[in-house]
Amino acid sequence: xxxxxxxxxxxxxxxxxxxxxxxxxxxxxxxxxxxxxxxxxxxxxxxxxxxxxxxxxxxxxxxxxxxxxxxxxxxxxxxxxxxxxxxxxxxxxxxxxxxxxxxxxxxxxxxxxxxxxxxxxxxxxxxxxxxxxxxxxxxxxxxxxxxxxxxxxxxxxxxxxxxxxxxxxxxxxxxxxxxxxxxxxxxxxxxxxxxxxxxxxxxxxxxxxxxxxxxxxxxxxxxxxxxxxxxxxxxxxxxxxxxxxxxxxxxxxxxxxxxxxxxxxxxxxxxxxxxxxxxxxxxxxxxxxxxxxxxxxxxxxxxxxxxxxxxxxxxxxxxxxxxxxxxxxxxxxxxxxxxxxxxxxxxxxxxxxxxxxxxxxxxxxxxxxxxxxxxxxxxxxxxxxxxxxxxxxxxxxxxxxxxxxxxxxxxxxxxxxxxxxxxxxxxxxxxxxxxxxxxxxxxxxxxxxxxxxxxxxxxxxxxxxxxxxxxxxxxxxxxxxxxxxxxxxxxxxxxxxxxxxxxxxxxxxxxxxxxxxxxxxxxxxxxxxxxxxxxxxxxxxxxxxxxxxxxxxxxxxxxxxxxxxxxxxxxxxxxxxxxxx
Amino acid sequence: xxxxxxxxxxxxxxxxxxxxxxxxxxxxxxxxxxxxxxxxxxxxxxxxxxxxxxxxxxxxxxxxxxxxxxxxxxxxxxxxxxxxxxxxxxxxxxxxxxxxxxxxxxxxxxxx
Numbered sequence: 037x038x039x040x041x042x043x044x045x046x047x048x049x050x051x052x053x054x055x056x057x058x059x060x061x062x063x064x065x066x067x068x069x070x071x072x073x074x075x076x077x078x079x080x081x082x083x084x085x086x087x088x089x090x091x092x093x094x095x096x097x098x099x100x101x102x103x104x105x106x107x108x109x110x111x112x113x114x115x116x117x118x119x120x121x122x123x124x125x126x127x128x129x130x131x132x133x134x135x136x137x138x139x140x141x142x143x144x145x146x147x148x149x150x151x152x153x154x155x156x157x158x159x160x161x162x163x164x165x166x167x168x169x170x171x172x173x174x175x176x177x178x179x180x181x182x183x184x185x186x187x188x189x190x191x192x193x194x195x196x197x198x199x200x201x202x203x204x205x206x207x208x209x210x211x212x213x214x215x216x217x218x219x220x221x222x223x224x225x226x227x228x229x230x231x232x233x234x235x236x237x238x239x240x241x242x243x244x245x246x247x248x249x250x251x252x253x254x255x256x257x258x259x260x261x262x263x264x265x266x267x268x269x270x271x272x273x274x275x276x277x278x279x280x281x282x283x284x285x286x287x288x289x290x291x292x293x294x295x296x297x298x299x300x301x302x303x304x305x306x307x308x309x310x311x312x313x314x315x316x317x318x319x320x321x322x323x324x325x326x327x328x329x330x331x332x333x334x335x336x337x338x339x340x341x342x343x344x345x346x347x348x349x350x351x352x353x354x355x356x357x358x359x360x361x362x363x364x365x366x367x368x369x370x371x372x373x374x375x376x377x378x379x380x381x382x383x384x385x386x387x388x389x390x391x392x393x394x395x396x397x398x399x400x401x402x403x404x405x406x407x408x409x410x411x412x413x414x415x416x417x418x419x420x421x422x423x424x425x426x427x428x429x430x431x432x433x434x435x436x437x438x439x440x441x442x443x444x445x446x447x448x449x450x451x452x453x454x455x456x457x458x459x460x461x462x463x464x465x466x467x468x469x470x471x472x473x474x475x476x477x478x479x480x481x482x483x484x485x486x487x488x489x490x491x492x493x494x495x496x497x498x499x500x501x502x503x504x505x506x507x508x509x510x511x512x513x514x515x516x517x518x519x520x521x522x523x524x525x526x527x528x529x530x531x532x533x534x535x536x537x538x539x540x541x542x543x544x545x546x547x548x549x550x551x552x553x554x555x556x557x558x559x560x561x562x563x564x565x566x567x568x569x570x571x572x573x574x575x576x577x578x579x580x581x582x583x584x585x586x587x588x589x590x591x592x593x594x595x596x597x598x599x600x601x602x603x604x605x606x607x608x609x610x611x612x613x614x615x616x617x
Numbered sequence: 618x619x620x621x622x623x624x625x626x627x628x629x630x631x632x633x634x635x636x637x638x639x640x641x642x643x644x645x646x647x648x649x650x651x652x653x654x655x656x657x658x659x660x661x662x663x664x665x666x667x668x669x670x671x672x673x674x675x676x677x678x679x680x681x682x683x684x685x686x687x688x689x690x691x692x693x694x695x696x697x698x699x700x701x702x703x704x705x706x707x708x709x710x711x712x713x714x715x716x717x718x719x720x721x722x723x724x725x726x727x728x729x
Contacts, residue, residue, distance in 0.1 A: 095636065098636060098637070098640050126672060126675075127668055127669065127671075127672040128672075130665060130668065130669050130672075131665075132662075132665050132666050132669050133662045133665065133666070208669050210669050210670075210672035210673040210676070211672065211673075211676055211677075212676070214676070214677065214678070252677060253677060255677075256677030256678060256681070257677075260678070260681075503695070504695055505695030505696070505698075506695065579692060579694075579695075580692050582695075583692075583693050583698060588698055588699075588700050589695035589696070589698055
């Protein structure tokens with residue numbers, strides 16, 4: 037072996053081996069060439085793979101950017117709050133895009149210039165207001181939430197730095213106060229806080245539309261008729277409901293006074309209060325319809341039952357009197373047609389507390405109604421449902437329910453005997469819903485005939501409710517209101533109500549009208565009872581709304597009317613004559 | 618070997634250019650898409666505002682005021698409403714030979 041090392045330590049194999057490692061001898065040229073070629077190859081591979089990596093990254097970036105862009109586009113479309121429509125597709129509430137004007141005081145160069153130029157474009161804001169807003173220590177001062185497209189263009193044309201406009205949305209109620217209580221309201225963030233807006237929050241927030249059972253045309257007729265009567269009788273308020281007896285759909289729901297939902301903040305608490313669903317009242321004599329139906333259904337009375345009403349009834353220290361006392365015995369029909377409290381009390385005694393309670397429960401009068409509104413009420417039930425309560429409830433005292441309770445229950449008694457919970461949502465044509473049979477068709481036939489006689493008989497209390505051709509049946513109720521902050525009833529504060537069904541031989545619609553505290557008027561000969569106050573509203577509503585609802589006038593002599601009404605009712609000592617229907 | 622590399626480079630250059638051109642055209646199409654989406658959104662917004670305006674203008678109380686001040690129409694009374702079935706069907710033409718007269722009669726009926 038050759039040793040080319042210049043310095044070679046002598047005689048030590050270990051040291052020489054180490055030295056060779058530190059200073060190796062020069063390799064032969066062939067080996068050096070091989071090593072150099074291998075190094076070149078490695079460097080080439082590394083360089084090529086680096087460039088390939090860069091190329092691959094470039095291709096990935098080109099294709100990856102497109103994906104990112106499409107994702108960005110998709111996020112632009114966010115779901116706006118759903119709209120609310122009536123049963124015929126008329127818009128009741130929708131979210132419209134608008135512009136919001138806001139200032140950034142730090143960016144404003146000349147506050148006086150901004151105030152002078154901006155003020156003419158902002159109705160209701162003076163230059164002083166704008167200067168005051170600009171003086172605030174904030175980067176965001178909102179000046180106006182409702183900028184129209186025309187004003188938007190004009191303000192942007194001013195070219196003022198620090199004056200910004202951004203897109204936002206506004207919940208708009210184009211029909212104003214027409215169905216205010218029903219539709220409800222949203223807060224500043226678009227969350228429902230009352231009415232359908234609140235109860236249907238999840239659906240509306242997901243961008244879905246809600247179709248109500250309300251008919252805006254009927255709603256307008258009912259609201260106008262009721263408001264007119266409230267003004268004529270200087271009443272404090274009123275409520276009205278129209279319900280489709282066949283499927284429980286509420287066609288109209290009015291509570292007066294009402295408010296403009298576009299200016300909810302300015303509405304008083306009294307106007308915001310929904311009397312039709314949230315208010316509970318002692319309904320008075322309209323409960324006699326239920327009393328009669330329960331008596332017939334439970335066999336506690338029949339058409340020939342007779343009740344002596346010549347003397348006031350004394351019970352537990354209370355005296356029960358009639359508004360129009362009669363010095364003789366009345367039959368079951370006469371008790372309802374003449375609206376005798378004494379007669380109703382005697383019928384209730386025959387029914388008994390347990391039976392009455394069970395019927396009231398089945399008719400939904402003892403629980404909060406399952407209506408699609410947050411503003412519903414729990415009825416006020418007597419603490420002890422004894423003999424006295426049974427008697428007072430028979431003519432509508434001692435049990436306070438809301439109008440929507442009363443409508444659901446009386447629809448079962450005056451309709452086809454089934455209790456259907458009232459609903460505000462439009463039902464599908466083939467929708468299956470819960471119906472509970474309470475009364476037989478025989479009971480319904482008798483009750484309906486009595487309700488017709490309340491309108492058509494000369495001694496009935498609802499003569500003014502008749503709308504010729506539409507065969508109206510009704511029952512009025514005038515209840516004294518409880519004194520505020522004291523015991524007992526206020527004789528001067530009445531709650532007048534009426535419940536009517538038409539056409540009575542095969543009722544399709546039930547109408548409830550309530551006028552709160554009407555004052556006696558000269559034109560009403562000093563009367564402020566339901567027959568004078570509430571009954572004419574029914575006639576007005578039916579005359580105007582029946583064509584809208586598609587109810588045709590009937591021929592009173594038609595055979596199906598004879599078949600569906602009871603011919604042998606005895607009123608005033610003589611049998612009812614057909615012509616008097 | 619050199620030829621293969623040259624061909625490879627040429628193919629890479631052509632496909633790279635093609636990719637770049639495709640990217641440019643896709644960018645253009647995305648711009649168009651975004652423009653169309655903006656236009657659709659604007660049209661939808663206009664439709665929403667027009668629907669609200671239509672609802673506002675067709676308010677029942679406004680229509681009632683307009684109709685009572687501009688038209689001499691009154692609510693339909695019950696004696697003016699008839700079911701369709703109560704209208705008798707047209708009698709078949711009694712004299713088939715006289716076709717001219719029957720035609721005139723047809724037109725007269727339709728005009729009513």
